[in-house]
Amino acid sequence: MFRAIIRARPVKQFVECRAAYSTPESIIDFVDSVAETSESQNKSFASLLRHSKFMQLGDFNGRLVVGKIAQRIQDDLYIDFGLKFNAVCKAPSVGSESYRSGARVLIRLLDPELSERFLGSNKDLTLLEADAVLVRLLSNTNIARKPKVPAEKEADKPEIPAE
Amino acid sequence: MSRVILRNFIRNFSSASATVPRTATTTVTQPDSTTLQKATVQPTVLKPYVSKSLQNEQDLFGFEKAVHIDEMFKARLHFGHKIGTVHENMKWALYGERLGVCIFDLETTKKYLVRALNFIAHVSMRGGMILFVTSNRDSMFDVEKAAEEVNQYSHVRKWQSGTLTNTRQLLGASVRLPDTIVFMSTLTSLGESHPAIVEATKMAIPTIGIVDSNSDPAYLTYLIPANDDTPNSTEYLLRLFKMAVKKGQEERKRQQQQEPGK
Amino acid sequence: MAQFVARTERSGNIFSRVTGLIRAGQLSWSDRPLWYDVYVSSPPLSPPDWNVKLAKHGEPIRPIFYEEDVLRAKFYKKYRNTAAIQIDSSKQSISQQFLNEYQIIKNENPTEENKEEEEIFEKTEKRLQENGITLK
Amino acid sequence: MIRFISRRSIGTTMQAASMASPMSSNSDIDSSSVRKIGKALETYLKHSKQNIAMMEKHRSEFETGKRHLAKMMSLDIHELDQKAIDRAIEYLFPSGLTDPNARPVMRPPDEILPRFQRFEFDEEGRPEGSRFFTLNPKIYGLLSEIGMKTQSVMKFYDEHVGSRNVNKNDLDVANLSGSQWITHEKMKKKLHEKFSNEMYAQILIAFENLAQLQGSSIEHKFLMEYREPLTASTGSKLFGPSIPTVQICAETNRRYAEVVTHCKDTRTTVRVFDAGKGKFNIDGIDLHDFRHLQSREILLAPFIVSSTLGRFDVNATSVSISAETPEAPNRIQKTSIGGQSSLPRAVRHGTSLCIAALNPECTEKLRLSGLLTLDPRKKERSKVNQPGARAKWIWKRR
Numbered sequence: 001m002f003r004a005i006i007r008a009r010p011v012k013q014f015v016e017c018r019a020a021y022s023t024p025e026s027i028i029d030f031v032d033s034v035a036e037t038s039e040s041q042n043k044s045f046a047s048l049l050r051h052s053k054f055m056q057l058g059d060f061n062g063r064l065v066v067g068k069i070a071q072r073i074q075d076d077l078y079i080d081f082g083l084k085f086n087a088v089c090k091a092p093s094v095g096s097e098s099y100r101s102g103a104r105v106l107i108r109l110l111d112p113e114l115s116e117r118f119l120g121s122n123k124d125l126t127l128l129e130a131d132a133v134l135v136r137l138l139s140n141t142n143i144a145r146k147p148k149v150p151a152e153k154e155a156d157k158p159e160i161p162a163e
Numbered sequence: 164m165s166r167v168i169l170r171n172f173i174r175n176f177s178s179a180s181a182t183v184p185r186t187a188t189t190t191v192t193q194p195d196s197t198t199l200q201k202a203t204v205q206p207t208v209l210k211p212y213v214s215k216s217l218q219n220e221q222d223l224f225g226f227e228k229a230v231h232i233d234e235m236f237k238a239r240l241h242f243g244h245k246i247g248t249v250h251e252n253m254k255w256a257l258y259g260e261r262l263g264v265c266i267f268d269l270e271t272t273k274k275y276l277v278r279a280l281n282f283i284a285h286v287s288m289r290g291g292m293i294l295f296v297t298s299n300r301d302s303m304f305d306v307e308k309a310a311e312e313v314n315q316y317s318h319v320r321k322w323q324s325g326t327l328t329n330t331r332q333l334l335g336a337s338v339r340l341p342d343t344i345v346f347m348s349t350l351t352s353l354g355e356s357h358p359a360i361v362e363a364t365k366m367a368i369p370t371i372g373i374v375d376s377n378s379d380p381a382y383l384t385y386l387i388p389a390n391d392d393t394p395n396s397t398e399y400l401l402r403l404f405k406m407a408v409k410k411g412q413e414e415r416k417r418q419q420q421q422e423p424g425k
Numbered sequence: 426m427a428q429f430v431a432r433t434e435r436s437g438n439i440f441s442r443v444t445g446l447i448r449a450g451q452l453s454w455s456d457r458p459l460w461y462d463v464y465v466s467s468p469p470l471s472p473p474d475w476n477v478k479l480a481k482h483g484e485p486i487r488p489i490f491y492e493e494d495v496l497r498a499k500f501y502k503k504y505r506n507t508a509a510i511q512i513d514s515s516k517q518s519i520s521q522q523f524l525n526e527y528q529i530i531k532n533e534n535p536t537e538e539n540k541e542e543e544e545i546f547e548k549t550e551k552r553l554q555e556n557g558i559t560l561k
Numbered sequence: 562m563i564r565f566i567s568r569r570s571i572g573t574t575m576q577a578a579s580m581a582s583p584m585s586s587n588s589d590i591d592s593s594s595v596r597k598i599g600k601a602l603e604t605y606l607k608h609s610k611q612n613i614a615m616m617e618k619h620r621s622e623f624e625t626g627k628r629h630l631a632k633m634m635s636l637d638i639h640e641l642d643q644k645a646i647d648r649a650i651e652y653l654f655p656s657g658l659t660d661p662n663a664r665p666v667m668r669p670p671d672e673i674l675p676r677f678q679r680f681e682f683d684e685e686g687r688p689e690g691s692r693f694f695t696l697n698p699k700i701y702g703l704l705s706e707i708g709m710k711t712q713s714v715m716k717f718y719d720e721h722v723g724s725r726n727v728n729k730n731d732l733d734v735a736n737l738s739g740s741q742w743i744t745h746e747k748m749k750k751k752l753h754e755k756f757s758n759e760m761y762a763q764i765l766i767a768f769e770n771l772a773q774l775q776g777s778s779i780e781h782k783f784l785m786e787y788r789e790p791l792t793a794s795t796g797s798k799l800f801g802p803s804i805p806t807v808q809i810c811a812e813t814n815r816r817y818a819e820v821v822t823h824c825k826d827t828r829t830t831v832r833v834f835d836a837g838k839g840k841f842n843i844d845g846i847d848l849h850d851f852r853h854l855q856s857r858e859i860l861l862a863p864f865i866v867s868s869t870l871g872r873f874d875v876n877a878t879s880v881s882i883s884a885e886t887p888e889a890p891n892r893i894q895k896t897s898i899g900g901q902s903s904l905p906r907a908v909r910h911g912t913s914l915c916i917a918a919l920n921p922e923c924t925e926k927l928r929l930s931g932l933l934t935l936d937p938r939k940k941e942r943s944k945v946n947q948p949g950a951r952a953k954w955i956w957k958r959r
Contacts, residue, residue: 064506068513275470310691316694320701367458380471
């Protein structure tokens with residue numbers, strides 16, 4: 001099942017993508033993403049799902065996953081690793097300065113969504129959070145990046161309960 | 164029992180959007196009470212009596228082409244909650260569950276999304292007011308910015324009961340109510356469905372709701388089974404809603420230039 | 426219109442209530458609500474009544490499994506912490522490359538069906554080691 | 562022309578004055594394309610047009626009134642600002658009413674007449690402002706602004722914490738010392754919208770959260786808009802004369818404080834010298850020359866409370882207040898000497914004020930024990946057909 005040869009993308013989108021990526025690291029992503037989107041343009045949902053990384057994860061307990069820190073509040077790290085919810089981990093005491101939002105980290109995923117069924121209720125109570133253990137820092141961002149950063153959308157902080 | 168069978172029969176009948184033999188008369192006739200009687204079960208019967216622009220076109224704004232499955236996949240629209248939290252009435256939208264995590268079928272999501280976008284565009288084409296409501300605190304500012312961009316309305320704060328039904332007392336004057344309400348997340352933080360849904364149905368305001376696998380689709384007119392928790396998915400859906408409203412407004416401007424010109 | 430619509434949300438969906446008003450003559454056809462025509466031209470796909478049971482109500486949800494899951498589970502059992510998977514990017518994850526190799530080898534020699542999975546397993550490992558992927 | 566016009570406005574309660582700039586009144590609403598607006602809304606649009614016409618009339622009346630007033634007071638029309646108008650009205654219509662709001666006044670009609678409607682619709686009836694349906698759009702607008710600024714500050718800090726190309730003081734916490742958040746009333750006036758106390762508490766929490774963020778000094782200007790300088794509200798004021806300032810006596814080069822106090826009919830000027838031996842010199846009388854024990858205790862009380870016995874010298878001179886004030890021509894001057902305790906109590910009040918001036922750390926002790934507050938009670942006048950202020954003649958049956 002060889003990968004389909006990369007078909008030429010409409011040039012306009014090609015140029016616009018290259019302008020948005022400037023740092024070396026994201027150029028590799030860009031090249032891959034071009035390959036990926038052009039190839040899966042007309043795939044059906046079933047085949048998309050079958051080849052998706054979510055299926056390649058296999059069973060979750062203890063799977064090593066690379067995630068990006070979306071948000072940091074005092075020393076809680078909200079790590080977005082591509083699934084529905086962010087994992088919340090404590091920043092380690094040593095070198096916690098380098099765990100800035102945008103840094104890539106390696107985590108061991110235990111459960112994509114923490115939900116518990118308590119006695120007498122017919123539905124689970126979910127915490128809207130993933131359970132993971134922080135393993136180590138992969139790449140620190142602000143040294144590698146120039147100040148002009150391609151605008152990655154970060155999940156924002158839940159603002160104070162402004163009921 | 165018969166009502167349910169009839170409805171299922173009707174549902175796939177209407178989705179096949181059968182073309183009703185259009186009467187030759189061009190004048191806008193009043194539908195008599197029998198057709199209205201039938202319309203309550205099958206709305207498309209009234210098509211000949213509806214205004215011209217809506218009858219012929221199928222996809223005036225071309226949303227069918229604007230929504231791609233792989234974009235929705237990239238925006239993680241297919242992720243649902245755990246199967247423990249699934250709502251019985253949401254099982255129709257699920258493709259399956261992978262190790263406890265529900266997965267939406269993006270094919271059905273796309274069909275429902277296109278229909279909802281079409282509805283929004285037409286309403287904004289006819290000068291309707293659209294209210295974006297959410298109680299998800301991560302995406303509240305994105306929703307407000309989006310609503311301001313297309314100068315529609317947003318309500319992301321605590322819903323005061325009676326906002327729609329009791330405007331005379333709360334606001335001091337009877338106010339024009341929104342013509343559609345778009346729910347970016349139908350569940351409040353306590354897990355109950357948003358109080359605005361019932362109020363909108365009381366005032367006969369059509370509601371479009373992004374329903375996750377654990378939300379209750381009752382009372383909502385147009386459903387969009389998708390993931391409403393991840394910022395990427397809400398952002399993607401907001402982009403589509405903004406595009407729909409803008410297209411409707413441009414269409415409206417174009418028509419207004421034509422009308423006085425006529 | 427809003428003044429005299431009956432505020433009973435359970436008596437029927439909004440379209441049937443407004444149509445009932447028009448049929449009863451309370452609301453004339455010309456000042457029907459703005460969304461009425463749009464609703465007629467593209468009605469919602471799922472019936473909007475509040476008490477209807479939608480399809481697959483009460484049925485169990487279909488689990489999603491593929492054949493390669495078995496092989497993948499075996500691979501993961503053997504190499505627990507192989508290289509991490511990055512879900513966002515499209516780089517091929519190690520387990521996926523392993524499966525592709527496994528498939529290639531299987532197709533190369535379709536003749537000996539009796540060859541057990543173990544042999545093919547080792548072969549793919551060797552193949553992967555050659556082109557530089559360390560398996561821990 | 563100056564009359565209070567009360568009219569039933571459609572908004573039954575007169576909400577806080579707010580954006581009532583005259584609505585865009587393009588007349589023809591092309592009803593063909595625009596959906597017919599509800600009946601209630603049409604009455605609303607009619608009312609608002611009437612209101613605009615009425616306000617126009619009153620404004621022109623006010624202008625002519627100003628011109629007449631200028632002619633009457635022979636003033637130039639240009640220097641007739643609101644202060645000049647108020648002075649002229651006070652001169653022309655003197656009124657002894659104590660309540661300033663009840664006195665006649667001549668103000669532009671916008672300030673006096675009830676605001677017609679506190680929110681605005683355009684011709685299609687669409688309310689203005691995207692947060693209209695949240696019922697208090699201004700406050701929620703402010704809350705959202707704070708929320709968005711919190712996010713941008715956190716993003717700014719994360720991006721620039723390591724890099725060098727940003728100046729250092731941008732990255733630390735905003736310094737808001739010497740100022741405090743504005744009060745609920747002031748915020749209502751600033752935002753033109755009434756809101757509850759819980760809402761005010763929410764806003765303060767959001768502001769505090771933004772202010773304590775690292776890197777929030779880039780939002781300094783925004784934060785200062787909602788803060789007022791600390792001195793605006795001074796501390797608690799004493800009843801009666803305040804604590805005097807410390808002076809240096811020329812010859813003896815000792816610190817002293819001087820204050821004038823009174824109690825009932827005795828007015829005393831008290832001067833307390835620092836580094837003394839605890840001597841008293843009240844009109845030449847020493848502490849031990851006072852006949853009554855209670856008077857001595859009264860005089861020593863502030864020193865005992867502030868535990869500074871024997872460290873200050875007190876000399877005071879007293880005078881009778883009624884003797885000083887000139888009597889009516891046909892009345893004979895009353896030369897009473899004053900009672901037993903009014904002199905010591907007046908001197909005590911004076912000494913405690915001076916002690917509070919000389920060593921401020923015991924001010925709080927003196928204040929709590931009530932020595933710093935003036936005693937305003939005066940002798941109650943006696944009434945006719947009664948022997949005294951309250952006493953009555955002895956009642957005889959026959």
